[in-house]
Amino acid sequence: MRLRRMLPLVSLVSLLAMATAAVAFIEVPERSRLEIPRAGWEDEGLWIRPVETAGLAKSPLLGDFTARYGGDWWLSRNAVTGSLHRVYGSGFQFAGAIADEAAAESAAREFIGANASLFGATNTDLEAAAMQSAPGKWAAHFDQTVDGITVVGGRVHVVFTEGGRLFAFGSDVYPDVEAKLGGTRPALSADEAIAIAGVDVGFVNGSDEVKHQELVILPTREARGEMLDLVYHLAWRIDLFPQNPYGYWSTYVDAKSGEILWRENLIRSVDFVGHVQSDVEWDGYCDGETADWPVDGMRISISGVGTTYAGENGNFTLTYGGTGSATITASFIGQFVNVDRYTGTNASHSGTITAGTPYTIDWSQANSIYSERDCFSYLNKQHRWLKALDPSFTGMDYEMPCSVERTDLYCPGNAWYDYNGINFCVSSASYGNTGRMSDVLFHEYGHGITHRMYNSTSIPNSTIHEGNSDIASFVLTRESRLGLGFYLNNCTSGIRNADNTLVYPDDVTGDGHTDGQILSGFMWDSWEALLATYPQATADSVLHYAWHFGRKLGLPTSLPDQVYWTFVGDDNDGDLANGTPHHAMFCVGATNHGFDCPEVLGPVFVTHTPVESQPSTTQPTAITATITSTAAPINAGACRVYYKINGGSMQNVGMSGVGGDDYTGYIPAQSAGNLVQYYVYGQDNDGNSATSP
Structure with a gap:
């Protein structure tokens, strides 16, 4: 965890030693040369400007809102569009129980219709984009449209509990699009x-292959004197998949x-180099081979009988009412993974199985190669983990191609996802x-x-x-370093590290x-x-839970948004105004990496003046804080x-306790x-907690 309160002893230690060197992956020069940046665009998170609570009541829009619905609310404004990017607070009961996507959309549209000025759009301007669910919550997302044409990046969201309590909403609607566009009829x-x-x-x-074609409205920012003004372009989005x-x-x-x-280029690649030095299984070649690991999810076919799949423990059963023998076949194909060797012949197994007699398929170097076995085992493990976390997420429930031993395209020393399969x-x-x-x-x-979560190739961005x-x-892996074995014969250094001190936006x-x-650092520090x-x-x-369902609900497109x-x-x-069950821990990760935490109206408050140095190497350092609670005794x-x-x-x-509300460790x-x-971590007798910083 990289905490922001640093305590150098005797003398200040240079913070330069903490800087994380950015180890870039191997670029493909030809790919970079062909990319054309969007005019005036940068990290969208930099455009979000928080509004202090004191200024909230002074906002005419929010003043009417709070007068109508009550409660405590905070907002951030999109500095480019001027819209209320994010509004959250104590919440209020708005709708009845929300049990499905239709109910979520209906409740959201009712709220938008009653508060169009908050969103800068009416329901006729908005097309349903996604109704996202998490246990106990629904988030309704809408795309901004003009004459039925989508405005790229123009979005609205409303968040409810499944009981119909509204506690967050926001808008990134672009203003004056129709007036500035000059018509929606293309010349091309x-x-x-x-x-x-x-x-x-x-x-x-x-x-x-032409993968996608769509008429859209693309906002750019272009110079008008010393200012950057919004300019809207009627544009064709054309997605092409050339081979060379x-x-x-x-x-x-x-x-x-x-x-x-x-x-x-929407190909999502990572560039790795390393050294194969031994047999491999868990968690990679640096760790050596784990023998006889159960193979999960493999398709087993028995002639004249049918097909089944091995379970998590590697066992399989195919019901058969007779006796005798049959031919059994298998390869590295399952319900959710299909491994293909780009060079060489795919491994396969064929034998004779006798009813009632246990049969073992033993994959080894004698009949397969490491990358076939590893890809199949790793990806089945990840798919099983995902389904245990969120059974309702079906985006990865298909036979994903896993191409190994590739020698073409971005190889050697690379890996990439091509929006259908993965390649190594x-x-x-x-x-x-x-x-x-x-x-x-x-x-x-x-x-x-x-x-698959965003159901889009245009969002989110690469970061x-x-x-x-x-x-x-x-x-x-529970390992902060990514790409162990990146350097030849070096199994201690990786390419990137989630345990870092990178700060947004600096x-x-x-x-x-x-x-x-920066994002992985937030999550790593929160986990610690x-x-x-x-x-x-x-x-x-x-x-x-918080990582997966937070981004599933919000479909965030910037780093600050994903933290929120x-x-x-x-x-x-x-009710975000009273915090969340683990607000203190996630706030540690957020503040370490330069992000704001949603403001909390108690009930626990920790006030602490940071200790910057210690004059002695023989005496402990006293850390004193004032800790109070409005809900229960500390x-x-x-x-x-x-x-x-x-x-x-x-x-x-x-x-x-050292007197009054002060505590020292x-x-x-x-x-x-x-x-x-x-x-410093403070907690009251009801389990409410807070930290400082």
Whole structure:
């Protein structure tokens, strides 16, 4: 955990030692050269401006809202559109029970219709985009449209409990689109736009594939003197899948002038290098082989009888009412994974099985290769984990292609998700086999989860994709380093690290792989804060739940938004004003990486003046805080100081009352030059809690 209260001892330790070097993945120069940035665009999270609580009541819009519905509310404003990007608070009962998507949409539209001025849009301007559910909650999302044409990035959301309590909403609706657009009739046809989009990317009509074509309205920001003004373009979005240069190119062509306004490659790749040094199983070649690991999910076919699938323990049963023998066949194909060797022949098994006699299929180097076995085992594990977390999520319930031993396209030293399957490169003299590292496979599968969750190839951006894929890896490996074995014969260094000190927005670079570490860092530090309070199984469960259901509900498109939606995912009563069950822990991760936490009206308050240095290496450091609660007496036995030394494991010491509402805990004396990171945790007898910072 990287806590923001640093305690250098004797003298200030240079914070430069804490800076995380950005280790970029191997770029594909040809791919980068073809990309065209969207005019005036940057990280959308930078455009969100919080409004202080004192200013909330002064807002005419929110003044009428609070007068009508009551409660305590906070908001953030989109500085580009001027809209109320995020409004959340104590909530109020608005609708009846919400049991399905239709009820969620109906309740949201009723609220939007009654409060159109808050959204800058009416229901006729909005098209239902997604009705997202999580246990106990529903989030309704709508796209902004003009004459039925989608405005890229124009969105509205409303969040309810399943009981109909409304506690959050927001709008990113673009203003004055129809007036500024100049009509919705294109001068170019879709075929003409395809021809323009395909020139630079080498698209071959008739052999390469057109994945998507749609008429949209694309906002850009263009210079008007010293200011950047919003300009709206009627544009064709054309998604092409050429083979040379290989890519999934999404191009926005001005539907009136034919100008290319924006082009990006939607292939989500990670570039890994490493060294294959031994047999591999869990968690990668660096850990050696685990023998006789049960194979989950493999398709088993018995001639004349039928087909079944092995269970989690590797066992399979196919009901048969007779006796005798039959031919049994199997390969690395299951309900949710289909492994294919790009080079060589796919492994297969054939034998004779006798009814009533147990039969063992034993995959080894004698009949298969590591990347086949590893890909199949890793991805079935990840799919099973996902279904246990959220049985209602069916986006990954298909036979996903897993292509291993590739030698083409981005290889060697790479891996990528192509919006249908995942691909891994064979080893070479310099690079390891990327199909033999579980964290790489978990990462690429994570791109698939994000794609299917958003049901879109245009959102979210690369930073959200990469950050969430890194999280999808570490929640299974419990390892902050991604890509162990990246360096030849080096199984201690990875390519990226979720245990980092990167801060938003200061450390934003524009590179999705690098910036995604800010998001993974938030989640990693939150997990460590949870681990300091709960058993590992509980900490895991809380993190997985808030991460998955928060982003499923919110479909966030910026880093600050995903942090916010994590708190929404954690909430259990439709009232963000009173905090969430694990607000204190997620707030540690948020503040460590430069994000705001949803403001809480108590009931526990921790006030603490940071200790900046310690003059002695022989005496402990006193950490004193004022801890109060408006709900119940303070539980002194639960109040603690959590700290770590030089980035090590989290430790804690108890606090004792020293008079009034003040409590003190002592961090043991440290050697000169040690870097101590700490925070104070307070709790009352009702279990309410807070931290500082």
